[in-house]
Amino acid sequence: MxxxxxxxxxxxxxxxxxxxxxxxxxxxxxxxxxxxxxxxxxxxxxxxxxxxxxxxxxxxxxxxxxxxxxxxxxxxxxxxxxxxxxxxxxxxxxxxxxxxxxxxxxxxxxxxxxxxxxxxxxxxxxxxxxxxxxxxxxxxxxxxxxxxxxxxxxxxxxxxxxxxxxxxxxxxxxxxxxxxxxxxxxxxxxxxxxxxxxxxxxxANLGFLAESLAGADRPRMGNDLYGAFGRDFRLADGRRIMLVAITPRQWKGLQQVLGVESEVAALEAELGVSFAADEGLRFEHRGRLFPIFEAAFARKSLDELAPVFEAEGVCWGPYQPMSQAASDxxxxxxxxxxxxxxxxxxxxxxxxxxxxxxxxxxxxxxxxxxxxxxxxxxxxxxxxxxxxxxxxxxxxxxxxxxxxxx
Missing domain, CATH: 3.40.50.10540 (Crotonobetainyl-coa:carnitine coa-transferase; domain 1)
Structure with a gap:
C-alpha cells in the first residue's frame, strides 16, 4: 500500500x-x-x-x-x-x-x-x-x-x-x-x-495480427517458445522445468551447465549457422537442438541444476503446484x-x-x-x-x- x-x-x-x-x-x-x-x-x-x-x-x-x-x-x-x-x-x-x-x-x-x-x-x-x-x-x-x-x-x-x-x-x-x-x-x-x-x-501490438495477414495462422507448438529457444524438459528425478534461452549469455550459460558445447558446435558446423548470433535460428532448428538438450537434462536432477543455473544466469522456472508455490x-x-x-x-x-x-x-x-x-x-x-x-x-x-x- x-x-x-x-x-x-x-x-x-x-x-x-x-x-x-x-x-x-x-x-x-x-x-x-x-x-x-x-x-x-x-x-x-x-x-x-x-x-x-x-x-x-x-x-x-x-x-x-x-x-x-x-x-x-x-x-x-x-x-x-x-x-x-x-x-x-x-x-x-x-x-x-x-x-x-x-x-x-x-x-x-x-x-x-x-x-x-x-x-x-x-x-x-x-x-x-x-x-x-x-x-x-x-x-x-x-x-x-x-x-x-x-x-x-x-x-x-x-x-x-x-x-x-x-x-x-x-x-x-x-x-x-x-x-x-x-x-x-x-x-x-x-x-x-x-x-x-x-x-x-x-x-496487434504483439505482431500476431500482422503475422496472420501475411498468409498463415500460427500453428500449435505445445510448450515451445515461439521465435526463440525454450521448452519444458524432464529431469532425471522426474521433475519438469521450463527453460528459456533468449540472450547470448543465457544460451552460453545453458550449454556450459549441461556440457553440450561440442554437440551444439558440431550441429552449427553441419548447418552453417551460429545459434549464439540469432535466437530465431535456435527456434528454426529446434527439432535438431531439443534432442541434445533432452538427453543432457535426463542425466541431471533439479538439486544439481538449480545452483549452477543461478550462478550462470540461466533463465528457468520449476513446474510446481500452487500449494508448493505458496512456500516459494x-x-x-x-x-x-x-x-x-x-x-x-x-x-x-x-x-x-x-x-x-x-x-x-x-x-x-x-x-x-x-x-x-x-x-x-x-x-x-x-x-x-x-x-x-x-x-x-x-x-x-x-x-x-x-x-x-x-
Whole structure:
C-alpha cells in the first residue's frame, strides 16, 4: 500500500474481474475506493473459490482495501442513491469505475447532468455493447486455436483471465490520465474500454495480427517458445522445468551447465549457422537442438541444476503446484509485497499490497476487503451528507443495508 493517490475518492459499481481490479489497484495506491453492491451481494459475491463457510475468496481478493455500501438496486430509490454516489460533489470525487451498460440508470449522460466534470471509466464486453467475457473474447481472437500440443486439435482456453486483468490495469491508467486532463481543462470524460478492443489491440501490438495477414495462422507448438529457444524438459528425478534461452549469455550459460558445447558446435558446423548470433535460428532448428538438450537434462536432477543455473544466469522456472508455490520465497513466503492478514471469510492468509515497489516510500500493510455493506452508513453520511434520521429511514425501507444485512 502506498499513498500516491491519497485524497482521491473513486466510486466503483462493477462485478467480476476487470472493474474490481481497476478499483483494487487504485485503492492499493491510496485512493478511497467506495464500492456499491446489491443488498445480499452482486453476481460475483459468491463466486468460486469459496472458503469453508461459503465466503468467496475471489470476492475478498479483488476488493481489498475498499469500502462497501449495500443498496437495493432493484428499486428506483436504490438506483438513485447509486447514481448520487457516482456523481457525488466534492473536489476529491468525480471518479467512477463501472461495467454497468452504456445505457441505463448509470449512463454517462445522466451522471454528467449531475456532475459535468465526472470522469467515468466503463468496462465493456464488445464495443457495440453486446455482452462478452474474457473467455469468449479469447476464443474470438484465436488464441485457443494456437494453444496446446500439435497432436491434439481441441481448442485450449487459458485458465488465466488475461484480458480482464489487462483491461483492469488499463482502466486504472485511463482513469488517472483523464483526471490529470481534468485538472488542466476542467472537463469530464467517459472512457469506454471493451475487452474486445483490449484483446484485439494487444494481439496487434504483439505482431500476431500482422503475422496472420501475411498468409498463415500460427500453428500449435505445445510448450515451445515461439521465435526463440525454450521448452519444458524432464529431469532425471522426474521433475519438469521450463527453460528459456533468449540472450547470448543465457544460451552460453545453458550449454556450459549441461556440457553440450561440442554437440551444439558440431550441429552449427553441419548447418552453417551460429545459434549464439540469432535466437530465431535456435527456434528454426529446434527439432535438431531439443534432442541434445533432452538427453543432457535426463542425466541431471533439479538439486544439481538449480545452483549452477543461478550462478550462470540461466533463465528457468520449476513446474510446481500452487500449494508448493505458496512456500516459494520469491513469490509469496517472505515476499515484502505480502503480509498475513485476517479476511472477512474468517481465514488468515497472505495478501498482497501494491505489486510494484517504491524504494523511496514506506510500504504500508495491505488491508482486507470489507464486509458487504460495512461502510453504508459512513458513506451515506460523509459523501452524500444524509442526516441520521434519513439513513435510518432508508434502512427501515430496506433500501440500504449494513454488514450482514443489518
Amino acid at each position: 502506498y499513498d500516491l493517490l491519497k485524497g482521491l475518492r473513486v466510486v466503483e459499481g462493477s462485478a467480476f474481474v476487470a472493474g474490481p481490479t481497476c478499483g483494487l489497484y487504485l485503492a492499493q495506491l491510496g485512493a478511497e475506493v467506495i464500492r456499491f453492491d446489491n443488498i445480499g451481494g452482486g453476481p460475483d459475491f459468491r463466486r468460486w473459490p469459496l472458503s469453508e463457510n461459503g465466503a468467496s475468496l475471489y470476492w475478498e481478493g479483488l476488493n481489498k482495501a475498499k469500502k462497501s455500501v449495500a443498496l437495493d438496486l432493484s428499486r428506483p430509490e436504490g438506483r438513485e442513491l447509486a447514481a448520487r454516489l457516482a456523481a457525488a460533489p466534492g473536489e476529491a470525487g468525480g471518479a467512477f469505475v463501472t461495467n454497468f451498460p452504456v445505457e441505463g440508470f448509470l449512463a454517462y449522460e445522466k451522471l454528467a447532468a449531475r456532475r459535468p466534470d465526472l470522469v467515468c471509466v466503463r468496462v465493456m464486453g464488445w464495443a457495440d455493447g453486446r455482452p462478452a467475457v474474457d473467455y469468449t473474447v479469447n476464443s474470438a481472437v484465436g488464441l485457443p486455436l494456437i494453444t496446446g500440443h500439435p497432436d491434439d486439435p481441441r481448442p485450449v482456453n487459458h485458465v488465466l483471465a488475461a484480458w480482464d486483468l489487462l483491461t483492469g490495469a488499463y482502466a486504472a491508467f485511463a482513469l488517472v490520465s483523464a483526471l490529470s486532463a481534468r485538472q488542466r481543462d476542467g472537463q469530464g470524460r467517459e472512457v469506454r474500454i471493451p475487452l474486445s478492443d483490449m484483446a484485439a489491440s494487444t494481439m 520465497p520469491r513469490l509469496f513466503a517472505g515476499n515484502p509485497v505480502f503480509a498475513e492478514i485476517a479476511h472477512p471469510s474468517g481465514r488468515t492468509y497472505p495478501a498482497p499490497g501494491f505489486a510494484a515497489t517504491i524504494p523511496q516510500d514506506a510500504r504500508g500493510a495491505p488491508r482486507a476487503a470489507p464486509r458487504l455493506g460495512e461502510h453504508t452508513d459512513e458513506v451515506l453520511a460523509e459523501v452524500l451528507g444524509l442526516p441520521g434520521t434519513e439513513i435510518a429511514r432508508l434502512h427501515d425501507a430496506g433500501l440500504v443495508a449494513g454488514p450482514e444485512g443489518r
